[in-house]
Amino acid sequence: MAIGILLVGGFGTRLKPLTNQTPKPMLPIGGLPLTEHQLLAAKKAGINTVILATSYLSEVFTPYFGDGSKWGMKLLYAVEKEPLGTGGAIRNAAAMVGFADTSEDFVIFNGDVLSKHDIASQLSFHKECSADVTLHLIKVADARAFGCVPTDETGRVSDFLEKMDNPLTNDINAGCYIFNPTVISAIPEGKVVSIERETFPQLVKSGRPVFGYHEQSYWLDIGTPAALFKGSRDYVAGDFMAGSGTKVASGSLVTGGSSIGSGSEVGASCTITNSIIGDGVVIGDNCTVTGSFILHNSVISSNSEIIGKYISPTENLPISTQ
Numbered sequence: 015m016a017i018g019i020l021l022v023g024g025f026g027t028r029l030k031p032l033t034n035q036t037p038k039p040m041l042p043i044g045g046l047p048l049t050e051h052q053l054l055a056a057k058k059a060g061i062n063t064v065i066l067a068t069s070y071l072s073e074v075f076t077p078y079f080g081d082g083s084k085w086g087m088k089l090l091y092a093v094e095k096e097p098l099g100t101g102g103a104i105r106n107a108a109a110m111v112g113f114a115d116t117s118e119d120f121v122i123f124n125g126d127v128l129s130k131h132d133i134a135s136q137l138s139f140h141k142e143c144s145a146d147v148t149l150h151l152i153k154v155a156d157a158r159a160f161g162c163v164p165t166d167e168t169g170r171v172s173d174f175l176e177k178m179d180n181p182l183t184n185d186i187n188a189g190c191y192i193f194n195p196t197v198i199s200a201i202p203e204g205k206v207v208s209i210e211r212e213t214f215p216q217l218v219k220s221g222r223p224v225f226g227y228h229e230q231s232y233w234l235d236i237g238t239p240a241a242l243f244k245g246s247r248d249y250v251a252g253d254f255m256a257g258s259g260t261k262v263a264s265g266s267l268v269t270g271g272s273s274i275g276s277g278s279e280v281g282a283s284c285t286i287t288n289s290i291i292g293d294g295v296v297i298g299d300n301c302t303v304t305g306s307f308i309l310h311n312s313v314i315s316s317n318s319e320i321i322g323k324y325i326s327p328t329e330n331l332p333i334s335t336q
């Protein structure tokens with residue numbers, strides 16, 4: 015069975031200040047870290063061993079996920095002292111399970127993508143095509159903000175193109191790749207390498223079989239605060255959701271697709287709209303919280319008005335979720 019690698023070591027600069035204390039993949043979507051949603055999707059596709067390729071704030075992952083037994087999975091951690099880029103991270107993580115001696119494919123996930131595509135079907139397509147690499151491709155309405163990935167009628171990738179004003183296709187790289195283990199040795203060891211800018215274009219140029227798996231299903235890159243809030247609202251799909259042990263006092267309203275984690279308390283006469291609230295948060299009485307992100311274990315005193323804010327136990331900073 016294939017082995018998963020989750021790329022979760024980036025700085026998440028565009029999501030600052032939300033990533034000041036939390037790596038982007040650990041930010042909650044509907045009360046669970048994005049990484050947990052991805053692990054569940056991997057498991058559904060029959061992938062039971064996953065390597066987390068961590069770097070920035072690597073220490074945050076292990077206490078939450080441990081050895082993976084809670085999810086019935088085996089989790090390993092490949093920690094980069096300095097981030098090795100997406101390609102360097104894949105090579106480093108795959109070395110943990112001896113990629114040169116395995117016939118297993120690797121399924122690589124960008125750690126910031128919420129996708130409901132069928133990973134098992136992507137794996138079958140990879141095998142049918144005898145591909146070296148198979149990327150999930152998604153069609154977007156406007157591809158100008160992305161690099162685009164043209165394919166021929168068999169699905170074979172013909173080029174990797176940088177952002178342009180008139181993209182040749184609206185198909186973009188959706189951030190889930192299957193790698194034949196032999197391809198991993200083509201990535202230089204111990205160097206900073208970008209899979210998107212270096213490895214993929216080089217493989218195509220040298221005539222290796224790189225294929226695009228087209229599937230149009232729910233997909234979102236949560237790279238900015240606006241996208242993270244959209245992802246969380248989409249997941250909630252209603253007024254609000256709350257985790258186990260969370261208590262909301264009577265007379266308070268939680269709405270606008272807000273999510274509250276586990277073991278939190280909301281006092282009386284509060285209105286919470288379009289907000290993401292973590293675990294173990296205490297909100298006093300008569301508070302208004304709108305378009306805000308409240309990190310785990312924060313305390314909001316009664317009568318507070320929190321609009322467009324990132325609040326952690328030690329920080330209070332403005333954010334824009336538009």
Ligand code: GTP
Pocket residue numbers: 021022023024025026027028029038039067068069094096097098099100103124125126237
């Ligand atoms: P920005 O700084 O806002 O661009 O975010 P980012 O650092 O997460 O970069 P980007 O969105 O391009 O990264 C895509 C995915 O790859 C994310 O899940 C990152 O965590 C991950 N990633 C990026 N660079 C590295 C790296 O050097 N090492 C590892 N292990 N993962 C990385």
